[in-house]
Amino acid sequence: MQRTALYEAHLKAGGRMVPFAGWEMPVQYAGILQEVQAVRQRWGMFDVSHMARAYFRGADARAFLSRLVPSDMGKVAPMTGQYTVLTNERGGVVDDIIFYERTPDEYLVVFNAANRQKDLDWFHRRLGAWGLHVHIDDQTEQTVMLAVQGPEATARLEPLLGAPLGETPRFGATVVEWRGVRLFAARTGYTGEDGFELIAPAEVGVALWDALLTAGATPCGLGARDVLRVEAGLHLYGHELTDDTNPIEAGLGWLVSERTDYIGAAPILQAKQQGVARKLMGVRLQERGVPREGYPVLIDGAPVATLTSGVYSPTLEQGIGMAYLPSAYAKAGTPCAVEIRGKPVPAVVSTRRFLKGG
Structure with a gap:
């Protein structure tokens, strides 16, 4: 069972630890009800370091990604993110992901903890078959990821990080200097509220957590995260999405472009045009x-x-x-x-x- 760099911090904060996708993670602290209310009314923070994080680097990084997902790649720009799905030959969902363009030759891809090895294998198999020049750098263990969410999240984060985060658009990203290290801050989340997901070197994870705690963020666990995402109508892989789920029946037709050059395009476009059962x-x-x-x-x-x-x-x-x-x-x-x-x-x-x- 793996532990994030914040394991001891969770115990110190009263977190009740449970196994989840091969990791020991906090399911709750003060209680799920209080944690949900904190995020809906004020602000809360989640350790989501179990989520997989990999960089795609190289001249073919964009072309590689475009063959894996049905999204309109023309809408992708530097320091912006996009929610999408990896699809298989049958038009099913291998995983749902968010990718961020750092530069046209570098993308950060965030995917589900339970699918980490499955997705990495999927990437490497396709890379080998297509002969593209891309280096995949899995940084999950070397970094932490904190989701800071709620109506007060941005206003509270700005003085803490010393950055005008309010200027960052939804699904936009920025790099912030904090205590001598660079943090990647993306205006994304899994709660239906405003907020940021912060990715930092693992060695500053506890310091970042403690700074947020001192500033008044409520620590929240997986239990509250699940309630919040269901309230927001958001998918969870293994529940609303599987290898046999077509994105159209899942209500994800909005992310499917008219492109035909990605894996599974034919059955997905057929479902989009003809309807689903x-x-x-x-x-x-x-x-x-x-x-x-x-x-x-x-x-x-x-x-x-x-x-x-x-x-x-x-x-x-x-x-x-x-x-x-x-x-x-x-x-x-x-x-x-x-x-x-x-x-x-x-x-x-x-x-x-x-x-x-x-």
Whole structure:
């Protein structure tokens, strides 16, 4: 089991450690409810150093990346990031990633901890087959990554880091000098709130964590992170996305360009043009209950899907989840039920924009 450079800092802050994707990570500190509220109302911080981080460097870096993802590469510019997916020959999702262009010859790619070796193998196999000039430098162990999120996050970070972070656009990135080292700061996150993800050399990880703690950031664990991302309708690999999930049915058609030169383009573009048999939708309980992954979703008493994720939302004060529903039922407002411990609990189909009224 691996540990991030902040393991001892988590114990000191009262973190309850659990195994996650081969790492010992904090699931909570003061409590999931308090941590969710801190991020929604003020600001909180997460150690996300378990996420994989690799640099693609070389003259063919951009061309290599463009053959792996369906995104419009024409929209990529220096010091900007893009959320996208790696796709396989069947049009399924190998992983969801964010990549940042540092220069036209250097990209930082952030991918899921559980898929780290799978993705690295995927990259190297394709690189060998295509004969492109790219060096892949996995920097996961050499760096830490902290997500600082919440409506106050940017204003609190600016004096701490001594940088005008408010000028950085959403999905933009900048490099900040802090205590003699360079931090990579990207205006991205996994909570539905404003904030930054900071990547720093591992040796300053604890100092950065302590500085944030002293400035008033609430330490938050994986439990709160999951609730926040479900409230925001965001995908988690292994739940809403798998090797068999087409990005179109996952509601990710917005990131699929008209290009045909990437892996899996034909089945993905076919799905985009002809439609799909199922769609990822939100589900809101109308009565008390906590929906969980794997619980059946019923329409007219018959099971039509299972929840891919489910949580109690303290922000909305109701149970919410996501499920792939047959397209005929994938309309906001459709009455349904979620079977919880053998009992149907009334619910309604919604968009995944839970916080926007869905």
